Amino acid sequence: MRPTFKLPSVFGFLIGCSLFVGTPAHAQNLLDLIFGGGGQRRQQPRYEPRPRYDQNQDPWGGQRQQDPWGGQRQDPWGGQADDGYGHGDPLRGLGTWVLKQPFWSDSDELAYSDFVRAIGRSGCTTVDSCMRSEANPYRDTDPTSQEYRFWSDCADWPYFLRSYFAWKNGLPMAISQGMVQLPLTPEQQQSIADGKEVAQTDVRYSWNGNKPSRRLRLPMDSQYTNFFDVHKTIQNSVHTATLRVDPRTNFGDFYTPAIRQGAIRPGSVIYDPSGHVGVVYDITPDGQVMVFDALIDTKSISPRRAYSADFYKRSKPAHGGWILNFRPVVIEGAQYDNFSNSYIGGKLRLLTNAEIHDYSDEMFGNTTTADGKSAYNIEGKITNSFQEFLRRRMFMGRYTLDVIGEFKVRMKTICDDFGSRVSLVQDGTTKGVAAKPHAETLPNTIYGGSGEWDTFSTPGGDVRRRNSVNNALATAKELKAQVDRRNPEYTYRGKDLKADFIKAASETLKSCSITYKNTRGQAVKLTLEQLLKRMPMMSFSPWHCVELRWGATAQQELATCPDLRDQTKMRWYNAQQTLRNQMARDTNIFTGYTLEQLEQKAADLGPAQSENFDLLTRLQNEL
Known part of the structure; x- marks a missing residue:
């Protein structure tokens, strides 16, 4: 009688052998040896230490919507969601x-x-x-x-x-x-x-x-x-x-x-x-x-x-x-592993500046002026402005700018910036932070900090917004200077540039608005014109009511703010006024004070008076 082999015993033998080898790759080699499969092992491809960027190349080959998982993804949760932030083990399989x-x-x-x-x-x-x-x-x-x-x-x-x-x-x-x-x-x-x-x-x-x-x-x-x-x-x-x-x-x-x-x-x-x-x-x-x-x-x-x-x-x-x-x-020395269908081993190395074909430090200046300061040479034109250097280098075609169009972009940017503040401030109210007592001390720099301060405070962004009027005015002055010099790169087809600047600013100031919800959940709408004038009163502290965060001063708007009945919180609000007058984000100014210390030091931390944020008046008087 011919002997018969039980397949489970054969496979059990092979699996048992694989347990004694050091790596999955060795196990695969054993199987290849027995069955004669596998062929020559795939070698690590030559890596390219200097990748180049060709805008005309389509690396996707038209397959942008292809599912790299081949549609075989399983649902490891079985319909059970984790806590929403990836802390559930089922995600490990995915x-x-x-x-x-x-x-x-x-x-x-x-x-x-x-x-x-x-x-x-x-x-x-x-x-x-x-x-x-x-x-x-x-x-x-x-x-x-x-x-x-x-x-x-x-x-x-x-x-x-x-x-x-x-x-x-x-x-x-x-x-x-x-x-x-x-x-x-x-x-x-x-x-x-x-x-x-x-x-x-x-x-x-x-x-x-x-x-x-x-x-x-x-x-x-x-x-x-x-x-x-x-x-x-x-x-x-x-x-x-x-x-x-x-x-x-x-x-x-x-x-x-x-x-x-x-x-x-x-x-x-x-x-x-x-x-x-x-x-x-x-x-x-x-x-x-x-x-x-x-x-x-x-x-x-x-x-x-x-x-x-x-x-x-x-x-x-x-x-x-x-x-x-x-x-x-690059992972140098990595070897392709047939068992896992991936590369294993090797050593991580980051390419040096000398190996990177488009490395350059020219953003810090590619020439110097007579006084030895860094500057930029753009086709023979010398400028101290990195912004101009960057834009001219990135411009496609002949460099020409629409003067009024540029100013309108500036105004829209200001509008958008206030819009981005809404969710940051509102979250402090909806998550109960504004209702908490004020922290006993400020961070060592109000532009840093951690915890609730890091998440819900707005001092850095508020400095930028306070500078928006100065920046809009500076933009208008620079554009006007180019037109006055008849620079052919700057186009203006109107007759009264100053009036057109004021008109463009006025349109945005009135049409742009934000809406916040007060402490009682009622909607409050503010135009950009109102927002600019309120900037020195806008609290950056997460432990102030949302009304103070938006610089409310009218009794009707403040009626829903519980902080008015909290003497300590109002002392914090008043002591922070000079910090709200700051026009520069200086992280070297120490601010880690208690309330009493801040009240004593306030005069040294910022200007006593805020700047003039009436954009229309300043355009009228300063252009």
Whole structure:
């Protein structure tokens, strides 16, 4: 009788053998040896250390809506939603991040730019709606909004977008962690010792910039990596200090690109060293670098706006680059594993500035003036304005600007800025923060802080809004000067430029409005004209009623504010007046005072009187 083999015994033998091998790859090799399969093992492809950006290339090959999961996604929750913020274990089965390619190719960078451009152009107003809009080609592979909500604040926003795309495409990423301040100079140390300055302990505003003490590799090689865990890690570890790195070094996650089309692109990052971050989503034909950012409430997206120093201040190179690109990463020595269908092993390396083809530090100046100051040479024209240098370099075609059109854009930007304040202030009321007693001390700098202050206060944005009248006036003066000089690059077809400026401003002041809900939930509408005049009275503190947050002074509007019956809160409000008069966001001014200390120090912390915020009168008198 012929012997028979029981298949389960054979497979049991093979499985048992596989338990004694060191890695899944070795187990696969054993199976290949027995069955004669597998062929030659796939080798790591050559990586491209200098990806180039070609705007005419379509890396998607027309497949933008393709489901990378092949429509095979299972519902790991069985219809049961988690807590909404990714803390539920069921997400672990859905967010698996494996390494499909150990470097970013040219096509990957192009696809990332396409991804960010589409999200930005979609007009989405929250982080979650951005990711669930039709602009996101991966939306159908994500958990539903009932199962998970995407969120981000401003510093996390570029890391969130980049990591999401890298996860969906099996690409590597690196995140700097444990940021430490670079040492002070002897002169700085002496200034502190002499009592002339107070040491800056907040790493977000370090005097000489930072460097990371460690770096997180994604996906991790030593353990399972889940995007939803990474999402929380980014939220907990990334902050504006992560970008406060001198780009002339190789320390950081970013490099400064050349100021030209293609180098600055959708996905580039905008950094304001005073504490804000945005992401470029488009470049317009007239040279505007369009930016959107996530707000501190971690849910809202800012109005789309053109890059300018109004919203994104600039500082010395040691404090970080003004426009940045993610530094290319490669996992060197990674080997393809047939068992897991991914790359394993290898070592993370970030390319140096010398290896990056479009690295440049020209944003800090490409020439000098006679007095030795940095300046910009644009085809023989010397300017001190980085804004002009940037726009001329990004402009498509002959450089010409419509004077009235430019001023109207300026006015719309002011309107949008007040609109973005509504949700930040309203959340403080709806979440009960405004009803709490005022904190016993202010943060060491009102432009920093943590907890409820970090989430619901508005001092930095309010400084910017207080400068909106000065900036609008400066724009009008500069445009008028170009017309008076008959500069052919500036077009104006009217007869009375001053009157046309006033008309354009008046139209926006009256047509633009915001609506907030008072403490009782009743709607209160304010025009931009009213808002500008109220700015010195608008409280930035999250522990004040919403009426004071919007600068109410009339008895009827204040009638719903409970703070009027709280003597301590009103003392805080009055003591903060000179801080509300500040016109510069100076993070080196110490403000960590108690109420009594603040009342004593108030005169030294800001002007006694506010500036004139009557835009129409100033246009009439100063143009």
